[in-house]
Amino acid sequence: MATSAINHIIIIGGGSAGWLSAGLIAAQGHLTHNAKVTLIESPEVATLGVGEGTWPTMRKTLKTIGISETQFIRECDASFKQGSRFDGWCDDKSNDDSNDYYYHPFSLPVAYQSLNIAPYWFAQQQAVSFSHAVASQSYFCDHHKAPKTHLHSDYQAQANYGYHLDAGKFAQLLMRHCVDKLNVNHLLSHVDEVINDEEGYINGVKTRDHGLITGDLFIDCSGHHGRLIDKHYQVPLESQQHILFNNRAVAVQVPYANSKQEILSYTKATAQDSGWIWDIGLQTRRGVGMVYSSEYETNQGAKDKLLSYLKTTQSELDVSQLTIRELSFQPGYRTQFWHKNCIAIGMSAGFIEPLEASALVMVELGLNTLLANFPTHRNAMPQLSKRFDQQCHYRWQRIIEFLKLHYVLSKRSSDYWQAHRDTSTIPQTLLDNLALWQYQSPWLNDFDRAQEVFSAASYQFILYGMKHLPAFPKMNMPASIIEHFTNNQQAAKQGLANLPTNRQLLEHIQKFGLQPI
Amino acid sequence: MANHVLLDNISHKELKVITERGAKWGDNISCTAIYPSEFTKVQANQPIVFRKHPQSGQFEALALFGFENGENLLLDTQGNLALNYLPLSMQRQPFLIGQQTQYNQGIPEQSLVVHVDLDSPRINTTEGEAVFLEHGGNSDYLSHIAQVLNTLHLENQALPAFFSQLLELDLLEAFAIEYQQKNADKVTVGGFYTINQQSLNTLTSEQLQTLQHSGYLQAIYMAIASLEQIPTLLNKKWAQQ
Numbered sequence: 001m002a003t004s005a006i007n008h009i010i011i012i013g014g015g016s017a018g019w020l021s022a023g024l025i026a027a028q029g030h031l032t033h034n035a036k037v038t039l040i041e042s043p044e045v046a047t048l049g050v051g052e053g054t055w056p057t058m059r060k061t062l063k064t065i066g067i068s069e070t071q072f073i074r075e076c077d078a079s080f081k082q083g084s085r086f087d088g089w090c091d092d093k094s095n096d097d098s099n100d101y102y103y104h105p106f107s108l109p110v111a112y113q114s115l116n117i118a119p120y121w122f123a124q125q126q127a128v129s130f131s132h133a134v135a136s137q138s139y140f141c142d143h144h145k146a147p148k149t150h151l152h153s154d155y156q157a158q159a160n161y162g163y164h165l166d167a168g169k170f171a172q173l174l175m176r177h178c179v180d181k182l183n184v185n186h187l188l189s190h191v192d193e194v195i196n197d198e199e200g201y202i203n204g205v206k207t208r209d210h211g212l213i214t215g216d217l218f219i220d221c222s223g224h225h226g227r228l229i230d231k232h233y234q235v236p237l238e239s240q241q242h243i244l245f246n247n248r249a250v251a252v253q254v255p256y257a258n259s260k261q262e263i264l265s266y267t268k269a270t271a272q273d274s275g276w277i278w279d280i281g282l283q284t285r286r287g288v289g290m291v292y293s294s295e296y297e298t299n300q301g302a303k304d305k306l307l308s309y310l311k312t313t314q315s316e317l318d319v320s321q322l323t324i325r326e327l328s329f330q331p332g333y334r335t336q337f338w339h340k341n342c343i344a345i346g347m348s349a350g351f352i353e354p355l356e357a358s359a360l361v362m363v364e365l366g367l368n369t370l371l372a373n374f375p376t377h378r379n380a381m382p383q384l385s386k387r388f389d390q391q392c393h394y395r396w397q398r399i400i401e402f403l404k405l406h407y408v409l410s411k412r413s414s415d416y417w418q419a420h421r422d423t424s425t426i427p428q429t430l431l432d433n434l435a436l437w438q439y440q441s442p443w444l445n446d447f448d449r450a451q452e453v454f455s456a457a458s459y460q461f462i463l464y465g466m467k468h469l470p471a472f473p474k475m476n477m478p479a480s481i482i483e484h485f486t487n488n489q490q491a492a493k494q495g496l497a498n499l500p501t502n503r504q505l506l507e508h509i510q511k512f513g514l515q516p517i
Numbered sequence: 518m519a520n521h522v523l524l525d526n527i528s529h530k531e532l533k534v535i536t537e538r539g540a541k542w543g544d545n546i547s548c549t550a551i552y553p554s555e556f557t558k559v560q561a562n563q564p565i566v567f568r569k570h571p572q573s574g575q576f577e578a579l580a581l582f583g584f585e586n587g588e589n590l591l592l593d594t595q596g597n598l599a600l601n602y603l604p605l606s607m608q609r610q611p612f613l614i615g616q617q618t619q620y621n622q623g624i625p626e627q628s629l630v631v632h633v634d635l636d637s638p639r640i641n642t643t644e645g646e647a648v649f650l651e652h653g654g655n656s657d658y659l660s661h662i663a664q665v666l667n668t669l670h671l672e673n674q675a676l677p678a679f680f681s682q683l684l685e686l687d688l689l690e691a692f693a694i695e696y697q698q699k700n701a702d703k704v705t706v707g708g709f710y711t712i713n714q715q716s717l718n719t720l721t722s723e724q725l726q727t728l729q730h731s732g733y734l735q736a737i738y739m740a741i742a743s744l745e746q747i748p749t750l751l752n753k754k755w756a757q758q
Contacts (some may be wrong), residue, residue, distance in 0.1 A: 150574035151708070512573050516684055516689065517710070 004378040005215040007035050010205065012191060012228060013221030014041025016052075017346025017363045019174035022218050023065035024367045026182035031371045038185040038215065039178070040207060043221075048428070052170075052287075053081055053267045053280060053357035054162040056106050059155045061364050067177055069154035070513035073506065075173045077166040077282045079263050080502055082106055082137050082147050082159060084356060088271040090466055091411040102465025103141055103266065104130055106160040108134045108457045109134035110488040118441040118460050120481050122472055130464035133485060136492035143496060144262040153517050158495060162357075164267070164280045164287075187213065194232040201341045202228065203377070211353035216378070217341050220348045229334060229344040237350070239332040240400055243425055245416070246275055246353040249327040250302045251289030257314050263502040269355060271307060273414040274301070277309050278354060283506050291353045296416040299326065337392040338385035341378065343370060350396060355406060358399050358453070365395060365453070395453050401430040402462075407432070409466035420459050437463060438470050520636040521613065526653040529633065534611065535645035535659070536602070540589070540596035542639055543610070547583035550606045552672035553679050553736035560743035564590075564750060567680075567689065567740075576680040576689075576710070578740075580604055581750065584694065584706050590753040594710045605669050611637030615735040620749040629670060631663060682733055686724060687716045688695040696751050712741050 009032065011021050018039055026037045040120045062072055070079060081104035090100050111117050121133050131138040135155050140147065147161035178184035189207035197203040204214035220228040241247060256263075264281040275292030290306045297305075307319050333350025337343065345366045350357070369391050373384045404427065407420035423431060433446060442459035464471075500508070522528075538544050541670040548566075551559050556578075559565055563580040570577045592598050615632040618625050639645070646658040655663070683689050690713035694706045717737065720728075728734040 151569050151571070508574065512575060513573065515569060515576065517689055 003230075006032070006375055006377070008215040009035050009037050009217045009219065010213060010215035011037065011219045011221055012205065012326060013223060013304075013346070013348070014039060014171065014175065014186075015221065015223060015346070016171045016174070016360065017223070017348075018219075018221035019171050019178060020065075020360070020363050021345050021367055022178045022184045023067075023174050023182065024061065024364075024371065026178060026184050027065045028371055031374050033376060035216070036185065037178075037183075038187060038213065040187045040189060040205065040213065042190045043188050052167045052360060053084075053164055053354070055357065055361040055364075056157075056160050056362055057364050058162050059157075063155055065174070065177065065182060067173065068516060070509055072163075072173065073076055073283075073509045074513075076163075076169045077284055078163045078170075078230070079165075079283055079506055080147050080265050081162045081164050081266075081267060082265045085141060085266045085268050086271070086406070086465065087268060088434055089276075089406065089410055089412075091268075092413055102129060102461070103135070103138045104458060104461040104465065105131055105135045105137040105141065105266075106162060107135045107137040108160075108455075110461065111484045112134075112205055114455055116441060116443050116456075116466065117481070117484055119472060119475050120477055120485075121464070122469055123462075123474060123477070125467075125469065128143040131461055132492075135461075136488050136495055139492040140495050140499060141266045144265055144501050144503070145257065145495065145499040146265065146502045147499075148505070149498060149500060150505060150508045150512070150514065153515050158333045158499065161265075164282055166193075166282055170286065191227055194228060199340075202232070217375070220342055220344045221346045223347040224329065224351065226344070226348040228342045229337075229339065229348050233339050233342060235334050235336045235339050235344075237330060237332045238335050239330060240352060241331050243400055243404055244331050244352055245293035245295060245419065246291045247329055247331055248294050248299070248302065249289050249291040249353075250299070250306055251287065251325050251327065252306065252310070252322045254286040254288055254310060254314070254317065254322065256285060257316065260503075263506065265502040267357060271410070271412065272305050272309075273412070274305075274416045276355065277306060278281060279313070281311075281502070283510075291355075293416060294328075296414075296419075298333060333392075333396045336389055337366070337383075338381075338388045340385075341381060343385075343388070345370075347396065349392065352400065352403065354453075356399075356404050357401075361453075362395065362399075365451075366392065394449065397427070397429070398447075398453045401427050401433075404430055405434075405459065405462050406466075409463065409468045433459075435470075439472070440470060441472075519634050521615070521632045521634055523615065523617070524631045524648070525614070526649045526655075530649055530653065531642040532633070532648040533641055533643065533645040534648060535639040535641065536658075537645075538598035538600070538607075540592050540598070543637065544598045544607070545587050545589050545596075547586060547588045548579040549582050549604050551578050551580045551604045552669075552676065553578070553733065554672065555602070555604055556736045556743070559604065560739040560746070562601050562746065563743065564746040565740045565743040568708050575677065576683075577676070581747075583750070584696070584704070584754060585605045588754075590750055590757065605665050605672070609662060609665045609669060610634075611639050612662050612666060614670050629667070631659075631666060635652035639704060664730065678731075679733060679736070682728070682731065683712075683737075686720060686728075688713050688737065690716075694751075696754070699755070711744065712737055714741060717741075 003213040010024060022037055022039045025032060057426060083103050084150050085103050087102055110115050117134055121130055140159055147159040148157050177185050187207060187210050189209040191205045192208055193206040195203045195206060202218045204212045218228055220226060268279040270277045274297035275290055277290045280287040288310060290301045290302045303324055308315055310319060329351050331352045334344055335350050344365050373387060375381050375384050404475050408426055410417050442456040446455055446456055535542060554564055559580045563582065566579050566581055567576055568579060582591050611634040613632045615630045617628050617630045619628055633751050647656050650656055689710045692709050692711050695703060697703050
């Protein structure tokens with residue numbers, strides 16, 4: 001009989017999910033009664049390296065792990081991300097219409113803590129877009145501004161922000177930090193076999209080079225391999241392809257035209273007839289890719305669309321020098337995320353298209369939930385795992401509904417987009433909410449969990465960015481409300497005057513760094 | 518505008534420098550950069566505060582003379598400035614240190630040279646201290662300036678270590694100076710940092726010893742003591758309103 005206390009946590013997988021797990025767990029030993037942490041990484045790893053987006057949550061995560069923002073920016077090719085911009089999602093003419101774009105910024109609408117400002121915007125919707133009217137950050141994005149200045153300290157913001165980063169370099173930095181500073185035991189070896197005890201809990205893993213490694217809690221961060229959750233426990237993956245059709249991607253790294261080219265401070269998502277193209281600006285290069293559905297697009301068709309998009313952004317680009325990588329995935333998530341003493345974190349738990357960059361934040365949320373409910377004893381696991389599963393299911397469902405929202409409001413006419421609007425592909429909760437939002441604006445009561453993945457604010461940004469306005473009685477505008485709109489314009493003006501560009505601030509950080517306080 | 522050129526005893530043979538202090542010589546400034554070795558002398562007269570350098574964002578130490586741009590509350594009614602201790606960063610004016618690459622048998626070598634700001638109001642050919650002697654040798658004044666510049670260069674190099682030690686021990690904290698104007702408007706001057714006394718009081722004896730050996734401990738206490746000069750300076754501001 002294995003020991004029942006949780007003294008040794010074993011993480012399988014050395015990508016960003018594995019090392020984020022190791023970092024967050026090891027840095028918060030008080031939550032795990034100082035359990036020992038071992039990360040086992042197979043030497044045959046392939047990283048994608050296409051550039052990834054984080055949410056603002058990553059700032060707190062890095063701070064908790066104990067990495068300075070300066071070091072992170074310098075070592076991960078990272079840049080500042082202030083939200084997402086959606087180009088051409090509303091209708092067909094959009095690709096040539098430079099006015100068809102909207103933001104989903106990381107900042108909340110002005111006065112969000114005290115009132116719902118959205119209904120007051122409806123009257124002025126012809127004059128100013130929703131995101132510009134309620135979030136000064138939209139102007140910063142228009143002008144490629146950084147979310148802060150060089151006089152702000154590490155992780156301190158003028159406008160809320162997350163990052164774009166090189167996932168391979170990120171994993172490397174986390175690895176060095178975890179091993180050097182947080183005493184994480186790092187084993188480079190392939191897992192050949194997983195050994196159960198008599199209760200069906202994992203007793204240990206047999207590694208090719210280090211023999212049997214026993215532990216009490218196993219975290220599966222092995223990505224789509226699902227070494228423990230899938231290969232060992234055969235917990236099924238629930239496909240979501242009937243809702244979100246995208247299951248393929250082609251991706252490419254693109255050098256900047258010159259050292260003056262602006263670095264986008266948002267992820268740009270440009271709609272295509274059979275999917276959409278992401279454009280992410282790192283410090284030294286862009287990561288660009290098209291995500292699409294194999295049902296509606298061929299591999300070659302996707303590559304052609306990607307290259308023609310690249311031409312529109314950098315006309316002198318020599319596309320023959322680019323290497324296009326092909327990826328395929330099954331959109332979906334596990335029916336169970338915590339089985340026995342095994343927890344799936346990262347792509348082993350589930351994966352969907354990167355619209356709204358939910359991959360890394362789901363790693364953070366999963367770990368925070370685990371650490372807030374950390375088992376001190378095996379006997380507590382059945383209850384805790386049930387709770388964990390409910391939380392994760394809820395989150396996945398909300399994410400899938402929110403991503404679906406981006407498609408269902410479109411007027412684009414290709415088969416792909418029409419299929420997205422077929423009500424049989426839309427989750428019932430979303431249909432219900434959409435019916436409600438024809439008469440009122442999304443607000444706090446529509447989402448009742450303390451920790452929602454997407455708040456009512458996010459729904460407002462998408463609905464009104466897609467010009468999906470409710471039939472709403474005209475509101476008269478009290479002076480106090482006008483003041484909120486004025487304050488927002490003032491914050492925009494001030495920010496445009498005092499903020500450096502994304503590129504300027506990143507260059508400053510490379511040279512001087514930011515101060516910790 | 519500044520007009521910095523390399524000082525030489527031919528083109529600048531006649532150069533003289535006015536060393537009097539006062540508003541008309543450019544001393545209408547609200548602060549000047551100082552270094553830890555100067556803290557003991559400065560704290561007896563002005564508040565010592567830290568801030569992030571507006572361009573580099575790196576921490577620097579300042580002696581505070583006023584609360585608004587260009588406000589020097591220590592100027593007397595005639596606009597003259599009489600300081601008991603004149604910080605090195607003011608003593609050096611209108612000279613600055615420059616770097617020059619010289620080739621020694623084809624190998625580049627960096628050397629420090631003296632630059633002068635020809636647009637400084639202190640510069641002239643009739644009044645003040647002569648820079649060069651009649652036959653081109655350095656005057657005592659210039660030798661003194663060279664020494665000041667050399668010290669500043671060394672202090673500048675040593676400064677990052679001082680602040681990184683303070684940061685490492687969590688000894689810096691942000692603070693703002695608040696005051697009420699006679700018209701009752703409240704003004705907050707932010708962006709300053711000072712010593713976090715709570716952290717200082719919880720240092721281990723080993724940490725204190727490290728600070729003592731590096732010479733920082735005295736500077737830390739001097740910076741704390743200097744905060745008593747803030748009310749004095751504020752009183753001057755009140756008196757002038």
